Amino acid sequence: MENTSSTIPILQGDAGFAQEVAAGPGGDTLPLCYQCGTCTGCCPVGAVDEGFSPALIIQWIRLGLRERVLGSPKIWLCLQCHRCSFSCPQGVRFADINGTLRHMAVREGFVDAAKAQEFAALERDLSALRCAVLDRAMREAPNAALSTEELVREALRNLHG
Numbered sequence: 001m002e003n004t005s006s007t008i009p010i011l012q013g014d015a016g017f018a019q020e021v022a023a024g025p026g027g028d029t030l031p032l033c034y035q036c037g038t039c040t041g042c043c044p045v046g047a048v049d050e051g052f053s054p055a056l057i058i059q060w061i062r063l064g065l066r067e068r069v070l071g072s073p074k075i076w077l078c079l080q081c082h083r084c085s086f087s088c089p090q091g092v093r094f095a096d097i098n099g100t101l102r103h104m105a106v107r108e109g110f111v112d113a114a115k116a117q118e119f120a121a122l123e124r125d126l127s128a129l130r131c132a133v134l135d136r137a138m139r140e141a142p143n144a145a146l147s148t149e150e151l152v153r154e155a156l157r158n159l160h161g
């Protein structure tokens with residue numbers, strides 16, 4: 001049968017891929033996943049992008065879909081917040097596993113190393129922005145003079161001095 005973008009050629013999977021991922025931090029928990037979907041349900045990225053699912057990425061790893069996983073923008077969308085890891089009934093450490101996927105993606109040329117550093121810098125800036133906005137909003141609550149949008153604008157102006 002002809003393959004389409006929505007079908008997955010599972011019989012062509014890379015048998016060694018899951019083992020390589022399992023050798024990284026938290027990788028020993030990979031076989032424990034029983035696809036309950038709790039991680040996807042509690043993920044803040046999944047809440048704004050319904051196509052993002054840590055459970056699905058785990059399944060792709062186990063099917064040996066190296067190119068699909070390492071070439072996917074999804075592994076860079078994760079906030080590394082560990083909410084999924086804390087919520088998983090099986091103790092699967094997806095955030096750590098995703099860190100391994102990123103290292104493998106750079107090492108195997110799926111993403112440029114300089115681009116990966118740009119992503120890391122962007123994540124730091126976004127975290128700093130979030131902290132600044134929430135800190136200011138909480139200190140001024142409940143009579144905040146500035147709207148959330150104005151708080152974001154102010155924090156952006158202050159981000160790099």
Ligand code: SF4
Nearest residue numbers: 033034036037039088
């Ligand atoms: S919460 Fe844990 S067991 Fe459930 S799908 Fe996610 S990783 Fe798998």
Ligand code: SF4
Nearest residue numbers: 043078079081082084
């Ligand atoms: S670590 Fe990543 S996948 Fe897990 S809940 Fe946070 S954003 Fe979602």
